[in-house]
Each structure stands twice: as structure tokens, then as C-alpha cells.
Amino acid sequence: MLSFIGDYTCKLDSKGRLVVPAVFRKEMQAGQEGSFVLQRNIFETCIDVYPKGEWLRLVEELRAKLSPFNQEHMRFRRGFFHGALEVELDANGRILIPRKMLEQVAIEGDEIVLVGLDSKIEIWDKIKYEEGAMSTEEFVLLTDKLNFGNLGL
Template sequence: MIHFNNSYDCKVDAKGRLMLPSGLKNQLLPLLKDGFIIKRSVNGKCLELWPRIEWDVEMVKIKKLNRYVKKNNDFIRIFMAGVKEIEIDNAGRLLIPKKLLPFAAIKKEIALSSAVNYIEIWDKDRYEDEIKIDALDFEAMAEEVMGGDHIDNNADVS
């Protein structure tokens, strides 16, 4: 099970190449041989970088959807739109497909942010706007999301 940590500020060049920060590159090293998936996000105007092993887990969930239900097909179509397999080259760079750059409004300055088992790739200004929240609002959100009885304390954390 993969758990990414940290956020990074980076730049992307005119060709859409992103030089991975050394801390993130070190986390990704064991995953290089399997490759990665990049896609449009479901939860914001950003891109998602999935290690293949985590993507395969997600695909198992998708395959369980009943394809005779129109809403399921519509979801799958939109979820899979723009999905690309990518690799990280020997220099530690990845190429963001040009078709995906406009979706996330990525120009030059970007933010890479952990989404636990994948990495979000944001235009830096858009990311800063997205994470702005009043401290008391975040406290209430944390209590609602994490403070309830719904947390499975027996969940596997390995």
C-alpha cells in the first residue's frame, strides 16, 4: 500500500516536462518499473498521477460497476477521459500530455500535492486558491470528517 507525503512547488517547461523533486523521485523509485497513469481529476481542476499498482486497484472497483446502468457508463466514460500511461525518464522527468494541460490550466508554476495514494498536479495559483480555508472552518471540517464514529479503528494500516 502506497502513502505519499509532502507537497512540492515545481515548474513545467514549454513541452510539458516536469522535473520531479528529489524527495518525490525517491518515493517513486520503487514504482518506476510498473509505470504511471495520469488523468484529469474528478475532484478539482487538477491532474492525478497514479502509480500503476494503485491504478490497478482502482480499476478493479470500476470493473465491478454494472455497465447496463447508464449512469455507470457515463461515469466510466468521464472518469477515463484523457487517461494516459506515462513513464518517468532516466533524468527524473515526466511528460504531461499536452491535451491534459488546459484542463488543469497548467502553464509554468505548479504544485504537486499528496492525495495519499496518488499525486495531484495543480497550477500553483489554482492550488493556493483551493486550499484557502478559515482555521475554524477547517476545524469543523476535520471534526465532521475524522471525528465521528464512522472511523474503522481496526482497519489495516500496513
């Protein structure tokens, strides 16, 4: 199973291509992944990047929980899959992020941050990512609230 960690500031070129950081590419190669699914994040103004295998695992979980004969379930599925698209790493280690998707999450400049979140990567506008960063005090309070203090965090 792939596990991405760290955050990396990157630049988009004029065509919307981004060179995936070497540490992420190395993890992808170890997991034999070269294909990814981009999807607008449900909760934040960022783009989720799922390795294809992880995306398929997530879709399997949805299939197990959602009935194709339930109208609300189908509405959720439509919303979930809306705008998602598959991309591949090119020979130079880049992926193309469509301009429309960048606009949807208000990435306006060329500086972005890629954030490793275990099984996926998030793509953020650099300024928005920095503005939304949690303070140490906020993190400690959240750790207590979620009862993770017993994990030694």
C-alpha cells in the same frame, strides 16, 4: 503500498516536462513504480497522478461495482477513463504532461505544485492551489463535521 506526502513547487519546461521531486521518486522506486496514469481530477481543476499499481487497484474496484450491461455504468466508465493516459519516468526523473491536459485544468504558467495525497499525487496551477488553500479554522470545522476529532487530529 505507496504513500506520498508534502507539497512541492516545481517548474514545467517548454515541452511540458516536469521533474518529479526526489522525495516522490524515492517513494516510487521503493514501490518499484516507474509508470503512472494521469487523469483529470473529477472534483477539482487539477491532474491526478496514480502509480500504475494504484491505478490498477482503483480499476479493479470499479469493475467489481459496475456492470458492463448497465447503460449508466458504461457511461460512467467512459467518463472516468476519458482522457486518462499512461506516462513513464524518463532517465532524468521527468514525466511529460500533454499540453491538452494542462489546458483542461487551466495550468497556464510554468509554476505548478505537486501535492502528495497518500496513494496519488495531484498537479495544480500554483496560483489556484494557493487560492484554494483551507484555513486552519476551516480544517478544524471539517474535522469535526467528518467526526475525525476522535482520531487525535
